[in-house]
Amino acid sequence: MSKESQSKTLNSIKNWYATSKQEAGLYIALVVLIVFLSIASPAFLNADNILNIIRQVSIVGIIAIGGFMVILTGGMDISVGYVAALTGIVVAKLTIDMDVPMPLSITAGMCVGLLAGLLNGTLSTYLNLPSFIVTLGTMQICQGAGYVITQATPISNFPESFVALGRGYWGPVPIPVIILAGLYIFMSLFMKYSKFGTYCYALGGNKESARLSGIRVNRIQVLVYILGGLFSSLGGLIVAARTNAGSAQVGSTYLFDVFTACVLGGTALSGGIGRLPGVVVGCIFVGILNNGLVQLNVDSFYQMMVQGIVLVIAVVLQSLMTREKRIKK
Amino acid sequence: MSKESQSKTLNSIKNWYATSKQEAGLYIALVVLIVFLSIASPAFLNADNILNIIRQVSIVGIIAIGGFMVILTGGMDISVGYVAALTGIVVAKLTIDMDVPMPLSITAGMCVGLLAGLLNGTLSTYLNLPSFIVTLGTMQICQGAGYVITQATPISNFPESFVALGRGYWGPVPIPVIILAGLYIFMSLFMKYSKFGTYCYALGGNKESARLSGIRVNRIQVLVYILGGLFSSLGGLIVAARTNAGSAQVGSTYLFDVFTACVLGGTALSGGIGRLPGVVVGCIFVGILNNGLVQLNVDSFYQMMVQGIVLVIAVVLQSLMTREKRIKK
Amino acid sequence: MGTILSVKNISKSFPGVKALDDVSLDVKSGEIHALLGENGAGKSTFIKIVSGVFRADEGEIFIEDRKIDVKSPADAVEAGISVVHQELNIVPWLDVATNFMLGQERTKKFLNVIDKKYSIQKAQESLKRLGFDIDVTKKMQMLSFAEQQMVEIAKVISTNPKVVILDEPTAALAQQERTNLYQVVNALKKQGVGIIYITHIFEEVFSLADRVSVLRDGQYIGTADRENLDEKALIKMVVGREVKSEPRKSIATDEVILEVKGLNVEGKLHDINFNLKRGEILGFAGLAGAGRSEIIRAVFGADRKDSGEVWIEGRQVEINSPYDAYQAGVALVPEERKSEGLMMEMTMEYNNTCASLSKMTNKAGMISYKKVRKRAREAVKKFEISPPDVLRKAKLFSGGNQQKIVVSKCVNADPKILLIDEPTRGVDVGAKEEIHAILDGMVKEGKSIIVVSSELLEVLKLSDRVLVVRDGRIVAELTKEEAGQEVIMQYAMGGKQL
Amino acid sequence: TPAETPQDSKTPEESAQESVASAEDANGDGTVKIGVPVFNLGHTYWVSWVDEIEKLAEEKGFEVISADSKFDAAKQVSLMEDMIAQGCDAIILCPVDPGGVGVVIKEAEAAGVRVILSDLDVVDGDGNHVASGLVGIETYETGKLEGKWAADYAKEHFDGRANVAVLSYPAEQPCLDAENGFLEGLKAELGEENVKAVIMNGQAETEKGMTVTENILSANDDINMLWGANVECTLGGVAAMESRGMTQEDAVACAFYTNPDVMDLIQADESMFKVTMHLPPRVMADTAVDMALKAVNGEEFEYEIKVPFELCDKTTVEGLMEE
Numbered sequence A, B: 001m002s003k004e005s006q007s008k009t010l011n012s013i014k015n016w017y018a019t020s021k022q023e024a025g026l027y028i029a030l031v032v033l034i035v036f037l038s039i040a041s042p043a044f045l046n047a048d049n050i051l052n053i054i055r056q057v058s059i060v061g062i063i064a065i066g067g068f069m070v071i072l073t074g075g076m077d078i079s080v081g082y083v084a085a086l087t088g089i090v091v092a093k094l095t096i097d098m099d100v101p102m103p104l105s106i107t108a109g110m111c112v113g114l115l116a117g118l119l120n121g122t123l124s125t126y127l128n129l130p131s132f133i134v135t136l137g138t139m140q141i142c143q144g145a146g147y148v149i150t151q152a153t154p155i156s157n158f159p160e161s162f163v164a165l166g167r168g169y170w171g172p173v174p175i176p177v178i179i180l181a182g183l184y185i186f187m188s189l190f191m192k193y194s195k196f197g198t199y200c201y202a203l204g205g206n207k208e209s210a211r212l213s214g215i216r217v218n219r220i221q222v223l224v225y226i227l228g229g230l231f232s233s234l235g236g237l238i239v240a241a242r243t244n245a246g247s248a249q250v251g252s253t254y255l256f257d258v259f260t261a262c263v264l265g266g267t268a269l270s271g272g273i274g275r276l277p278g279v280v281v282g283c284i285f286v287g288i289l290n291n292g293l294v295q296l297n298v299d300s301f302y303q304m305m306v307q308g309i310v311l312v313i314a315v316v317l318q319s320l321m322t323r324e325k326r327i328k329k
Numbered sequence C: 001m002g003t004i005l006s007v008k009n010i011s012k013s014f015p016g017v018k019a020l021d022d023v024s025l026d027v028k029s030g031e032i033h034a035l036l037g038e039n040g041a042g043k044s045t046f047i048k049i050v051s052g053v054f055r056a057d058e059g060e061i062f063i064e065d066r067k068i069d070v071k072s073p074a075d076a077v078e079a080g081i082s083v084v085h086q087e088l089n090i091v092p093w094l095d096v097a098t099n100f101m102l103g104q105e106r107t108k109k110f111l112n113v114i115d116k117k118y119s120i121q122k123a124q125e126s127l128k129r130l131g132f133d134i135d136v137t138k139k140m141q142m143l144s145f146a147e148q149q150m151v152e153i154a155k156v157i158s159t160n161p162k163v164v165i166l167d168e169p170t171a172a173l174a175q176q177e178r179t180n181l182y183q184v185v186n187a188l189k190k191q192g193v194g195i196i197y198i199t200h201i202f203e204e205v206f207s208l209a210d211r212v213s214v215l216r217d218g219q220y221i222g223t224a225d226r227e228n229l230d231e232k233a234l235i236k237m238v239v240g241r242e243v244k245s246e247p248r249k250s251i252a253t254d255e256v257i258l259e260v261k262g263l264n265v266e267g268k269l270h271d272i273n274f275n276l277k278r279g280e281i282l283g284f285a286g287l288a289g290a291g292r293s294e295i296i297r298a299v300f301g302a303d304r305k306d307s308g309e310v311w312i313e314g315r316q317v318e319i320n321s322p323y324d325a326y327q328a329g330v331a332l333v334p335e336e337r338k339s340e341g342l343m344m345e346m347t348m349e350y351n352n353t354c355a356s357l358s359k360m361t362n363k364a365g366m367i368s369y370k371k372v373r374k375r376a377r378e379a380v381k382k383f384e385i386s387p388p389d390v391l392r393k394a395k396l397f398s399g400g401n402q403q404k405i406v407v408s409k410c411v412n413a414d415p416k417i418l419l420i421d422e423p424t425r426g427v428d429v430g431a432k433e434e435i436h437a438i439l440d441g442m443v444k445e446g447k448s449i450i451v452v453s454s455e456l457l458e459v460l461k462l463s464d465r466v467l468v469v470r471d472g473r474i475v476a477e478l479t480k481e482e483a484g485q486e487v488i489m490q491y492a493m494g495g496k497q498l
Numbered sequence D: 001t002p003a004e005t006p007q008d009s010k011t012p013e014e015s016a017q018e019s020v021a022s023a024e025d026a027n028g029d030g031t032v033k034i035g036v037p038v039f040n041l042g043h044t045y046w047v048s049w050v051d052e053i054e055k056l057a058e059e060k061g062f063e064v065i066s067a068d069s070k071f072d073a074a075k076q077v078s079l080m081e082d083m084i085a086q087g088c089d090a091i092i093l094c095p096v097d098p099g100g101v102g103v104v105i106k107e108a109e110a111a112g113v114r115v116i117l118s119d120l121d122v123v124d125g126d127g128n129h130v131a132s133g134l135v136g137i138e139t140y141e142t143g144k145l146e147g148k149w150a151a152d153y154a155k156e157h158f159d160g161r162a163n164v165a166v167l168s169y170p171a172e173q174p175c176l177d178a179e180n181g182f183l184e185g186l187k188a189e190l191g192e193e194n195v196k197a198v199i200m201n202g203q204a205e206t207e208k209g210m211t212v213t214e215n216i217l218s219a220n221d222d223i224n225m226l227w228g229a230n231v232e233c234t235l236g237g238v239a240a241m242e243s244r245g246m247t248q249e250d251a252v253a254c255a256f257y258t259n260p261d262v263m264d265l266i267q268a269d270e271s272m273f274k275v276t277m278h279l280p281p282r283v284m285a286d287t288a289v290d291m292a293l294k295a296v297n298g299e300e301f302e303y304e305i306k307v308p309f310e311l312c313d314k315t316t317v318e319g320l321m322e323e
């Protein structure tokens, strides 16, 4: 009996390890990075800078939730950054230039994400089009629309209350961080404990098996794209609040950041594998990397190179730590 | 007997249709676009403009050969654009600033592609890392190196002989077009009839099967990445010759152009499916689209939107025409 | 007859499982050596080591007394070892001929250009030898599962190997093709090739094998000459106990629960009409490619149908997708477990419950992993899934155990009507009886089942009624009493008309 | 000849000399740290600008932390936050999005980090300046000046007609202003009816400039003038024209901003590249650094100092090259 209970605890430890080990390498890489940076730059570890980093991370983090879900179900959404930008622009145009009440214009902004997601989802699912092209098209449409609306001149000066969404604090904690934390906790649980969440994994794992198991794969797929759009829009709201403007000069970097965070966090681009906690750690890694390079005052031309090299090292480290004992594949 | 031979011809027609139909929709979309543009803008169909378009297409076309091969084997290479840029920069630096003889500096330039491909290939194959991250890292390294070398100031004024590579003519035909045409014909045949080409398809279709059939999949995979790098470098040489400079401001758009051309041309991003002739048509489509918007004098803010919309329409059209009768899977 | 392949003291561990423990085996040239064992005994692992897919932890491999080091499948192929693996390994988008020659292409000197004509010719010839006439320029994907399997088999034996290893080659084949395969295997044997033949079907062992070796839980149990064995002894050797096989008693009622009327799928199915009664097990027999799978897939909504009505319990239901089918109380165990049945990267418990998640929620509508786990543990017990690790990824189970997981998934959904395509493909003798007993138990609870199986004996044993399918048509309906191997085969091959 | 005399009491050169301001930190606890979230290091102008600041840092003994905003407003805001968190004493920036950075600048100023703007001003909702100082430029007026120059050239060589291929870069406000100014200047001199403009986004890159110009040329065979929003895309445009066999007989090329290559071209006889507007990065950097140091040391200074562009054509190029 005692032997059995022993093997039970052993098993549960194994299980914990098994579920989190796909990110284990990332944790180690993160720790290495943090230790290195805090030795190299004394200012790195002060509370101010840490809050600063997570506040910066929060936007990519929120967008990455949606991006992650799409990737998890075996698709990809490269329109995320510009959907975010367009959302901010629409809200700014409506609120600032047209005096539409805040709640209404925010709703309109979220509709950008909704529509973009609906377009992405419907075309890629029901017409079975490659999601790369569909979302590329959506991306260009959003980017273009952003320029058309703003005429390349950012629309600034939101009411204070809205700006607080991006710049305010709740006690010592920035509001975007609270939003991110809330969303992550909720979505992590949702992805794990809801039927919808588990079905997302099934879709990415084997769409045909999922279909034959009576799962309505198309409907779920479209919903996931819509959620992707909505999270992008939410991110866009926060960017707008943070920069106090709706601007078409925003959005180009989110795509790579989101993908990098997901992949570093152990998400397989082929779908079916990955966990939100990993993604958030991936985002933090990317954020720390960006911040650290500034802290170390690396020449900005070298920054790109260093970033590339660190990225490769991180992923090598991750893979070496994560390696299941060499078995096939 | 006659019945048999009849069914044979029938079969071969069916086969031809089956192999080219994955691009059929694209051809139709292309024709629609051309007809529309030549009605809307009289200058569109003159010989001058047509040569102009294919000359512009040739750079993306050459890079796309390598990009296609990587995608075909189930990977992705997002470093293509910046490998091309860095190649041009290295050649410029050596030739112009350091007076290295042309053949030597061109060789050095091609080594950029070789090394980038080797890095991409080795890490993603032998360490089994996600090709997205690895090539993203390579991309950043190349981009950074480009800026470090040029300090953001293009290095200009190649010898005439080199510039001819990008701007010269052979009779009425621009030299880059000849290079592209030659490469396409050779590579199309090579991919179709050679062992290596067939193995690329096998790798993308089912890597494990290929391995079990005794194919040395890793070796081929690495070679494909190297070829991808080399084609990028070749494209980079032509960009440098065309602009008469090695510049770090080049390269950002090639990635999307290459992927768009491949996907429009019927290449599956999951690997195993696609043909080079489709890719070249995809490139031409992208080229015509860019050219047409200028021909029509579309406001540059609206250009992006229109581009996105046309892209989505093209791919919808393509899918509707291409739809195989719904069979299982 | 010299020893051609000799494997000594092989051990192999996977995380949590010792798959092989000091196993030795030798094969003589011109010998058919059957390798038997329960699901998960380590048979596939053993041959994967011999063929370079896995590396052994310990042990040596000799070919004709020469020690070889197989680091990759390429090395094994070079050494003359050819394998048909248990799971299909094809490149779906390439044509049959290219698949057939993959890795063995004959090339011209110039740029390694493949001699395509030769490929086509060789593929066609080899397939014909197996009694198999298909257009080898077709895409592999267009072939049925059985046809794909035949291509693989044909490929392997066409390479003039020294050793041929067949891992459950007949599991996907129907009677006719099996017979063809036996002939080819015997011909190879005459040429002096050493053959390892893995199977769960005992008739094959008795009609083909010269010697029989048995593995159990990764341990080598023993080798015996076929002459010295009878079925009982063999079962005891494999399972370690006796297996009772009792004939089923019919409990079918007269109440029609499922009725299919005028079902057509263009080019595949023509005017299919049949019904299923409550408590009945209805068998579908026919040759490979006859369209049996297509019928139940169309009923289930997995494939589009051009016309036809489905009535359940006297009411017409619209089934246009598997979801609709599940809502109507119909579940399907698909034919191909790897591509249609399982999510290979997901855990056993996930696969086991993903079709019945609605039943796994707590009051708040959240999935209760306690329930999921409990259900998975029950399934492990009921289906004797080994290793009994519910958190193991599906891809890490042996073939037979994977099959059990698929069946358990559909049983968990608690359907009124279970459609089951090849229920015991690759399942060992003991577990097969278990699955049969489970199906029997289900009808006793008032459920109804349609079984499609290429194993005639299985159809005969399970079914209360048998429908014979040929060329997309139902050509005969036989009661339990009328049905017999010969009659069915006659109908199936078109020798007898209704 | 400078394009415009600055409105301020002091010329930038004077004010720069006046304060070879000690780089002592105000509270004397170390060296001054200046953060520079650069507008876009993809372009030569900004590279030279940062280089100048770094040179000054060595001369005057302060520390520079620079990073690339990559022309992304949100990225620039992040960098500023990083720099504030890191304890910079001052930040010098050209805002990617003048509307957007206001809040961060306020935050910085509140945290005692003095912010000096370059190129573009930032005001809050009530129209008050939020930063400590501004090194201003006048792109619209400068563009107009160049337009006048081009009009004179057209009168002399092209019978007073200007058919311009415009390689615009609408994403950057100063570029857009310059473009509008140029066209305005042109039209004012030649008359609306004699000016035709084909405006396309040249994306500020050589290869894109070249492609777009090729496309413009094949749609319009009467182009005799090229204007580009920066040197890179204009060079691409010139290359496109030249590879079509056009010479300075057929067309003239005008650009905004400079680099050494362009000066060579303008100096040469056979090039169609005739004019550009030079904004001396050294003066811009000097002025900004000077303001920043003064601000950190608590000295008084004028809020805005305007730095004029200088017209760079054959007559002035040698003088400019010497700098």
Ligand SMILES: Nc1ncnc2c1ncn2[C@@H]1O[C@H](COP(=O)(O)OP(=O)(O)OP(=O)(O)O)[C@@H](O)[C@H]1O
Binding pocket: A327, A328, C014, C015, C017, C019, C037, C038, C039, C040, C041, C042, C043, C044, C045, C046, C086, C386, C387, C395, C396, C397, C398, C399, C400, C401, C426, C428
């Ligand atoms: N890649 C793997 N990783 C971990 N465990 C594995 C792996 N492959 C097989 N196993 C385990 O090794 C044991 C032997 O499996 P194997 O596939 O050899 O069985 P088998 O005898 O072929 O069974 P079957 O008759 O069902 O095909 C099983 O317990 C299985 O779960």
Ligand SMILES: Nc1ncnc2c1ncn2[C@@H]1O[C@H](COP(=O)(O)OP(=O)(O)OP(=O)(O)O)[C@@H](O)[C@H]1O
Binding pocket: B327, B328, B329, C141, C142, C143, C144, C145, C146, C147, C174, C268, C286, C287, C288, C289, C290, C291, C292, C293, C294, C335, C454
């Ligand atoms: N994906 C496909 N595309 C085109 N034809 C197909 C496809 N799958 C199967 N077929 C054809 O449909 C017919 C019936 O298929 P299938 O072999 O699955 O029937 P079956 O009676 O279930 O046979 P079995 O179960 O023994 O394999 C065959 O002629 C096969 O070639």
Ligand SMILES: [Mg+2]
Binding pocket: C043, C044, C045, C086, C167, C398, C399, C400
């Ligand atoms: Mg097995």
Ligand SMILES: [Mg+2]
Binding pocket: C289, C292, C293, C294, C335, C421
């Ligand atoms: Mg079947």
